[in-house]
Amino acid sequence: MDTRYFEMLRRIMELQFITLELNLFLDTHPNDERALCDFKAAQDALMQAIHEFERAFNPLFSFGVGHVENGWNWICDPWPWEINWSQRRG
């Protein structure tokens, strides 16, 4: 498997950690302008990273939310539990 696959997936995890964390914060602080601004900036970067990954490899989301480009490769390995990130880091 292309090392870019793992690098890009890791980048998406990092960006989504930021949006997830701000999402939870905004749930209880819906009027916090600064958090909302940070959320939007991180979301732009996340969407861009997901778009690039899905164009190069396979959709990251089911049910038509993810971008299908290279045939029906939603079913392609590896599935999340099949990637041992410790072995990948060497």
Added chain:
Amino acid sequence: MWVYQKMLQYPAGTVSTCNPKLAKAIITQYGGPDGELAASLRYLTQRYTMPIPEAKAALTDIGTEELAHMEIVATLVYNLVKDANVEQIIAAGMEGYYADHDKALYFVNGDGVPWTAAYIQSKGDPITDMHENMAAEQKARSTYEYLIQIANAHGDHAVTDALRFLWQREIVHFQRFGEVLNLLHDYYSRDHIFEMRGWNPYKVPDAEK
């Protein structure tokens, strides 16, 4: 409605792929009393009777994140037993589990006790539910601390790293639920609650008709 995302929330892994003894301890966060299945189902089922939007949102989003944690725990267990042979399974005291499930994932605690809905509560009183949730987050935090000690003793630094991520998420969830509790207290201290069918400031008036 939920949409699956084909990746883990955190790049979790294991140094050893044949350490069933460590897997046997970690599986409690899959199907044990303070595990991720219990957490997720507790929050997702409590949300229906929450009176304020902040509470509905926090329970939906944290309940969803807990599903992602369940997947991380499953990934650790799956990878820790993947290459174990029967002798290693027996040496780990995991033969009872093996007889029933082979190496498949099943919802049990470290001693093989199956998951039960009796682990969780959904009380209909939002204040009560939020106290339950804050306690649940603390219990999960404690469990991860014990598991980190065990993973350290096994020398599997990758497992320790993943457990540390899960551990710190419990602290964040505890914080968010504490904020929801305060918002609920604010909500109930307003006048309108004394009239049961009174005006709800969070509802669009038209929705009442």
